[in-house]
Structure formats: structure tokens, C-alpha cells
Amino acid sequence: MAESQTTCARPDPLAEFLACAVRLADRALDQALPPDSEHPRRLHAAMRYSVFAGGKRLRPALVLAACRACGGSDDACLPAMAAVELLHTYTLIHDDLPAMDDDDLRRGRPTCHRAFDEATAILAGDALQAQAFLSVVVLGTPAVQVLGLAASSRGVVGGQQDDLDSENQAGMPPGERAAALERIHRAKTAALIRASCVLGGISAGAPAPFLAALGAYGEASGLAFQIADDVLDATASSQALGKTAGKDAAQGKCTYVAVHGLDAARAESHRQLELSLQALAPLAPHVETLAALARFMVDRDH
Amino acid sequence: MAESQTTCARPDPLAEFLACAVRLADRALDQALPPDSEHPRRLHAAMRYSVFAGGKRLRPALVLAACRACGGSDDACLPAMAAVELLHTYTLIHDDLPAMDDDDLRRGRPTCHRAFDEATAILAGDALQAQAFLSVVVLGTPAVQVLGLAASSRGVVGGQQDDLDSENQAGMPPGERAAALERIHRAKTAALIRASCVLGGISAGAPAPFLAALGAYGEASGLAFQIADDVLDATASSQALGKTAGKDAAQGKCTYVAVHGLDAARAESHRQLELSLQALAPLAPHVETLAALARFMVDRDH
Numbered sequence: 001m002a003e004s005q006t007t008c009a010r011p012d013p014l015a016e017f018l019a020c021a022v023r024l025a026d027r028a029l030d031q032a033l034p035p036d037s038e039h040p041r042r043l044h045a046a047m048r049y050s051v052f053a054g055g056k057r058l059r060p061a062l063v064l065a066a067c068r069a070c071g072g073s074d075d076a077c078l079p080a081m082a083a084v085e086l087l088h089t090y091t092l093i094h095d096d097l098p099a100m101d102d103d104d105l106r107r108g109r110p111t112c113h114r115a116f117d118e119a120t121a122i123l124a125g126d127a128l129q130a131q132a133f134l135s136v137v138v139l140g141t142p143a144v145q146v147l148g149l150a151a152s153s154r155g156v157v158g159g160q161q162d163d164l165d166s167e168n169q170a171g172m173p174p175g176e177r178a179a180a181l182e183r184i185h186r187a188k189t190a191a192l193i194r195a196s197c198v199l200g201g202i203s204a205g206a207p208a209p210f211l212a213a214l215g216a217y218g219e220a221s222g223l224a225f226q227i228a229d230d231v232l233d234a235t236a237s238s239q240a241l242g243k244t245a246g247k248d249a250a251q252g253k254c255t256y257v258a259v260h261g262l263d264a265a266r267a268e269s270h271r272q273l274e275l276s277l278q279a280l281a282p283l284a285p286h287v288e289t290l291a292a293l294a295r296f297m298v299d300r301d302h
Numbered sequence: 303m304a305e306s307q308t309t310c311a312r313p314d315p316l317a318e319f320l321a322c323a324v325r326l327a328d329r330a331l332d333q334a335l336p337p338d339s340e341h342p343r344r345l346h347a348a349m350r351y352s353v354f355a356g357g358k359r360l361r362p363a364l365v366l367a368a369c370r371a372c373g374g375s376d377d378a379c380l381p382a383m384a385a386v387e388l389l390h391t392y393t394l395i396h397d398d399l400p401a402m403d404d405d406d407l408r409r410g411r412p413t414c415h416r417a418f419d420e421a422t423a424i425l426a427g428d429a430l431q432a433q434a435f436l437s438v439v440v441l442g443t444p445a446v447q448v449l450g451l452a453a454s455s456r457g458v459v460g461g462q463q464d465d466l467d468s469e470n471q472a473g474m475p476p477g478e479r480a481a482a483l484e485r486i487h488r489a490k491t492a493a494l495i496r497a498s499c500v501l502g503g504i505s506a507g508a509p510a511p512f513l514a515a516l517g518a519y520g521e522a523s524g525l526a527f528q529i530a531d532d533v534l535d536a537t538a539s540s541q542a543l544g545k546t547a548g549k550d551a552a553q554g555k556c557t558y559v560a561v562h563g564l565d566a567a568r569a570e571s572h573r574q575l576e577l578s579l580q581a582l583a584p585l586a587p588h589v590e591t592l593a594a595l596a597r598f599m600v601d602r603d604h
Contacts, residue, residue: 034455039485043455043463094428099420118401122424123455123463126396129428130453133435137446144439144446151432153336153345153425161345161425183341 014292018061021081024074025060026052028082032135046116046124047131051089053107058225058297059084062193063200065289066214072204080199083136083147088192090128091156093121100164101247136199143202150195159188166254174259181254189229190222197290213282217290220276225297227269230255234262236301273298316594323363323383326376328354330362330384334437348418348426349433353391355409360527360599361386364495365502367591368516371582374506382501385438385449390494392430393458395423402466403549438501445504452497461490468556476561483561491531492524499592515584519592522578527599529571532557536564538603575600 029051036045060081067077096103096111097118103111113121129151136143149155162184169177197218201211233248234257248255256265276294280287331353338347362383369379398405398413399420405413415423431453438445451457464486471479499520503513535550536559550557558567578596582589 040455040460040463040467042467043460047455090428094424097421097424099424119399119466120463122396122399122401123459126392126427126431126453127455127459129431130450130457130459131455133446134450134454137443137450141439141443141446144435144443148432148436148439151428152436153342153349153429153433155432157425157429157432158342158345161342161422164421165342165344 014289014296017065017289017292018056018296021061021064022057024064024078025057025081025085028060028078028135029085032079032082032086032131042116042120043123043127046112046120047128049115050093050106050112050124051086051128053089053109055085055089055107057081057085058293059088059192059196062196062218062290062293063203065293066197066200066218067204068200069214069283069286069290070201070204070206070210071286072200072206076205077200077203079135079138080143080196080203083132084192084196084199086128086132086135087147087151087156090125090132091160091192093125093128095160097121100160101251103247139199139202143199146195146198146202150191155187155191155195159184159186159191163188163253167252169252169254177254177259181256181259184254185223185226185256186219189226190219193222193225194218209282213279216279217276217294220272220279221294221297224269224272224276224294227256227265227272228298228300230257231262231265231269232301233257269298316591316598319367319591319594320358320363320598323366324359326366326380327359327362327383327387330380330437331387334381334384334388334433344418344422345425345429348414348422349430351417352395352408352414352426353388353430355391355411357387357391357409359383359387360595361390361494361498364498364520364592364595365505367595368499368502368520369506370502371516371585371588371592372503372506372508372512373588374502374508378507379502379505381437381440382445382498382505385434386494386498386501388430388434388437389449389453389458392427392434393462393494395427395430397462399423402462403553405549441501441504445501448497448500448504452493457489457493457497461486461488461493465490465555469554471554471556479556479561483556483558486556487525487528487558488521491528492521495524495527496520511584515581518581519578519596522574522581523596523599526571526574526578526596529558529567529574530600530602532559533564533567533571534603535559571600 033048033051034044036048038044063077063081063084064074092106093112095101096106097113104114105111112124132147133144136147162180166180166184194215197214198211201214233246249258256268273294277291280290335350335353336346338350340346365379365383365386366376394408395414397403398408399415406416407413414426434449435446438449464482468482468486496517499516500513503516535548558570575596579593582592
């Protein structure tokens, strides 16, 4: 009996860590956001609707793991955990708008502009971006700079513009298309994942070499994650994804699969994963969770 | 001859100050923005199109006047001058969108989404907000907090939501309507004007009592300015305004004129102007330019 129980309850350290990250992130986000009883209620309700939509909290988990790897306390990184998720949520709300990707579903629920209206969704995204900066500012000016760069036209916003501009550009010369693809992936996805890892280090008061290692880890694992996402969009079902599958191909988007094919995408995703693991060397020996997180970002089914 | 020349060239100190503020602001904004030769070019072109659209640079002028009033150098406040105008421009771009005020003209030129497209306009606004925080961060964390609060759902974004929610609410009880109006004016307009004045003081390294006086001055002059704007929308021509006149009434917006009438609006605008001048007392004797700016914000024709 006892033996069988032990086998059943075999602990999965990563699952436990992720559950802990969700709990901490949700608490930090709740404290960072005005209550939806506060005026203007519709705006605050829309902000909370999108923030508390059952996300995996991957970016806050990276903040937490990076902070712990540098010897920081969980409390120290709560502002950064909230900030990266607020920023990420704002980009999702705006990306889903009719003028952009025109998505009706996000994480299996109506997107913000479908649940509320377009004006409220634009404003909810705008306010979430401001709130992200208000969250991170307690960590000092370097933290604001890291978040600002990831949020700028050289980060997520530039990546989204590139992504939209890349649609239906199948006639572009292959070399240009591959270069555009890498730019999109670095700016749209890797920039904020990189920033999350660096902010975790800043939260812990880590020295510059640690921050550089975390940045390199975040950049590579972010690329691996986005390429794995392209693979999932091409192979998984809408039900598994919680959003419309196969949309990238339908919209003629510049994905790794479209440019290089499925096999090359799987190979590159694992190559970037290896690079991210190598980048952790200066931080050893406290990197088990970061390593497990990078593997999880590649080998997932949704 | 000499006498006549002297009479003709009679200097207008405020006009000279405003021209100087435009020059300094334009230089600071040019340095704060990525060149439009940098990728993604369409995004950077849209950001620059809207930032360099011939605005009056009122908010940067307030930063400059507040900084000088506290004994700061012009160089010290360039980052704040750029930041408030970047933030202001982003709110104009988003307010003009089809889902919001649906305006085709801004400062006599096509709005950003008409000159480019809706997705690019949304992203240009998003990137300008991030760039505003990247500009102001060199002034330290209190400056980031001041800008963040003005940019948040408790500032300009909340004010815009309230403004949209107020449309066609003529049936609302008069007391509620007057309260909603004051909330809109304080959040949508006064918050960023207040922040501009405080940021000017922070740039100069001013002590807390000076920052408080600048905040009170900015709040009252911001309210005076918005009420004067309501009056202009009801009385001036589209040509004089450089945007569609009479739109507030056509959209059933909650303006001071709609709620209290034209005479009461003119009286309240001047009452707030007097409050703003009184608030400058702790800063005397270096307040001539701030006082002249407050009068200019009320007694203008466009």
C-alpha cells in the first residue's frame, strides 16, 4: 500500500514549481491591478478579464526561476513577475484585435474585444502597459530600461509589425524571408522572455555576468519556444491549443515551418534549447529549474 | 525708423518662449525616436509622422517652464519634454482610431490610421508609450512613477474610457453627469498636464513643496485648458481648429458646455485659471512664464 502510494504521488518538481509560480503570479497581479469596483469599472473589468484568463504564467515562472537561481527571495521578484505578465497580456489583447490577427478565441475564451468591445480592448491594453511600468519601477531604473526595451519598437511591438508585414510575402526571396523570420522571432517572442529572465536576476540583485547569462538563456529558450509554437500551430488541434489552429498558414504568416519546413523547425527548436542550457553554465549549480523550464517550453503539447 | 522698428519688433516673451520650447522639444523627440530608416520602417515612419505633425508642444513647454522656475537647466529637462509629448501623441493616435473617436483629421493632416493603416496606428501608439518610459527613466524612479500614474487607468486611459462611456448619456441625472464630467477632465487632460509640470520640477531637482505647487498649478491649468477646449469645439470652425469642429455635440459627448452651458464654461475656465496662478505662490518670483502659459491655455483661438 505505502509503496503504491509513493509511486502514485511521485512528485514532479517542474509541475510543482509551475503551480507555485501561478499562485505567486496571480497574487502579484491581483495586487498590481485596480479592483474592478473602481471607476472606470468597464475598463478595470476588461483588464482583469484578460489577465485572469488561465494563462500558463510562463514569463512570471521564468522571472521566479531566474531570481531563485541568483539566490533572491520569492518576495523580491513579485513586482517583476506581475510586470512581465501585464505587458504580455496587453500585447495579446492588441494582437487579437480585428485590425491585427482578428482572433475570436484566446485560451479557449472570447478575446477581450469580443467579450467587451474594441475601444475597451484597446484601452485595456494601453492601461496594462502603463501598469507594467508602474509594477517594475520599484526594482529601480535598470529594471525599467529592460522592460522598456522589450516593450518598444525594437522589441515586441516591432516584432508584431514585422509579423503583420510578413503576411502573404511567399514571393519574397528565400534569404530575405529567413532574415525577416528571425527578426520576428527575436523581437516578438524572445525579447520579452529574455527580459523576464534578466528581471528575475535584477530582482535578486545579481551581478552583471549573471544577468548576461540569464539574457543569453532567455534569448535562446525564447527562440526555441517560438519555433515550437510554429510547429504546434501546424500540427495540433484548436481544442488542444485553446485558440484557432492552422491560422498561421491560412494567413500566409512567416513561420519557421512555412520558411524551413517541419523537420528543420523541430531540429532548430532543439538546437536553440541546447544553446539555452549551455548559457546557464555561469549560474551553475542552481539551474535545474531554469533547465527544466527551457525543456518544457519546447516539448509541450499546447 | 529705429523707433518704428522697435515698435514693430516689440518682443512677445511668451511667443519667444513657446518657439524655444518647440525647438528643444523637437530636438529631444528626434533623439528619443528610432530613425525611420531602422527596421520596421513602416512602424518608425508612423511614429515620426504623428510626433512631427506640427503640434504646439504645450506639455513640453510646461515641463520647460516648470524646470526653469525651479532653477533647472534646459538640458536637464529634455528627457521629460520628450516623454510627455511621446505619451500625449500615443493617446491622440489611439483616440482617433475608428473604434474610438473615428477622426480623419488631426492638426489639419490625415490621422495616423488614415495615413498608414489601423494596425500600424495601434502599434505606433503602443511603441510611443514604451518610448515615453524609456525617455523618462534617466530622471529616476520618481519620474517613472509620475509618468506611469498619468498614463494609467487612473489617468489618461481611464479618462478616455469615461469619455467614451459618457456618450449619449444625456438622460443621466444632472448631478451624476456633472461628476462624470469632472472625472473625465481630471483624468483625460489634467493628469498629463499635471505630470508635465511635476516632471519639470523633478528634472530641476526641486524639493517636495515645489513639486506639490507645480502639481496644483498643473491640475488647475489643465482643467482650465480642457474647459476652454470644450468652448472652442462648440464655437470655432474646423479650419481654425485643424480638426473637425462640433464633433463633441454631434457625438453626444459629456463636455462642460453640454452639461453647464457656454457662459458657465467660460466662467469656470477662468476660475480654474485663477486657482492655477494662486498655486504658484510658493515658487515666486520665477513664475512669469508659467503664469503666461496658463493664460495662453485659456485664451487661445485654436
